[in-house]
Amino acid sequence: MSMLKLLSPAPRTASAIAAAASTMPDYGIDAPVVRRSMLAAGIVGAAFCRLSVTVTAFASGAAETAAAWFAVVCLLAALYGLGMGAYMTHWSRIGKLRTRERLLNFAGDVVPWTGREMVLDVGCGRGLMLVGAARRLNSGIATGIDLWRSEDQADNSPDATLENARREGVADRVRVETGDARALPFADASFDAVVSHWVIHNLPEPADRTRALNEMLRVLRPGGVLVLADIAHHRVYRAQLEAHGLIDILAHYGGWETRLVGVLSGGSFRPHALVGRRAE
Template sequence: MIGVSEVSEPDYGIDAPGVRRGMLIAGIGGVALCSVAVTAAVRATGAVATVSGWAAAGAALLAIYGLGMAAYMTYGSRVGKRHDRERLLDLADVVSPLTGCEAVLDVGGGRGLMLVGAARRLTTGVAVGIDLWRAEDQDANMPEAPLDNARREGVADRVSVATADARVLPFADRSFDAVVSHWVVHNLPDAADRARVLDEMLRVLRPGGVLVLADIAHHEAYRAHLVERGLGDLRILDGGLEAAMAGALSGGTFRPKAIVGRRGG
């Protein structure tokens, strides 16, 4: 396995920019409300002071939650997910070691986080990324972004992208040695569509090839479906305490985990 040093700093964007913006607005609103409530509590007496004090406490919690989640999402998008990428690809290399000449598909690759990470581990192989390039899933999401990041990380000659729907991948059966996907499948609200994407990933994966599926929800449904379809040697990367805390703070809607496995014959 051969790595390539970075030529210049890549930009893998902010995930779920609308959600982060909402958290930031909530946090700022909480600060403003807390300031007003504290002022009222200081100036008032009796029941009004008590109510204002409780309002200040609630607003402070809102500020802490909103600003904290916005900061966490920013850190995760800018720094954390690049570390997670390497952990996922390292685990994939354990399940099915890369020689450097493989064909890798990144499903819903956005700005190229996994696509470029996989390409860095190739020598004569190729990494292909597909997406519908929706800006609500990732800021400035467009086909040029992953190609620019590939250039910045020195792997432009190993990377290509295409516009395609993950539910109907435009590739022949058993076309790829590895299929990767990072925080994509949950964007489909219908369970049948999510299962269809998993089936498509397995369809284009060669026997003995490795699947890396990272997402923020629906993990048990993914695991059960993939096992039923013959994915073996499963490894689960559960994210540990950080993922558990993120899940608790988000009401269970954001808990990053990953499934890595090898397709049977």
């Protein structure tokens, strides 16, 4: 083998990697602005921490003590920002794929999948739950509906969702529509399963969240299964669902790392899922 060949880059490997990446589904980064802000705060905190440590080397007395304390505060801020940013990245790239399978398994525990279901994913985004549900279908159809708000999920669009369905080999079982969770354009009792993952906390008004939940129950047939996963308002949702005849409810609160992040967020981030069956 010539020296030139040994030193040259391996285009076949690079193109193979690029080809592999282009066949992987991409379910996007959730809350991209928050994630960027966390990472930026972490980097700024680390820079100020480094600066403060340098200052302590040249200062003395009260100034040295103040600089040392400031360095500690900046270090904590850096760890918090970088840790939260890393968690959000890990969640968007890996964690939510595992969670979707877990949640769809819970749904199957409540009402076993037959493969013939009509499934609705409310706020489907780039198709995480939609495509996961479609993978469990044979003759059934999974429909996703969304307003495609890029501040809630990076680069979401009908095309991105359909592309993920294609990459997971279920494009023939997936439909997407544009519409609002608060006024679903579907007939009463027209779905066997309704799923919604990390969507309705985006509605700031409690009355809007109530309307969205009522809509999900309206389009769910009696005996059908609802999977509602979100990051806040767990007790309110559960009370409303019970009041509207959801039964056999399973609650899921994620693993230890999710609970830890919940504590570190001061309680503002509490991922949970409620899975239940609409009474006949």
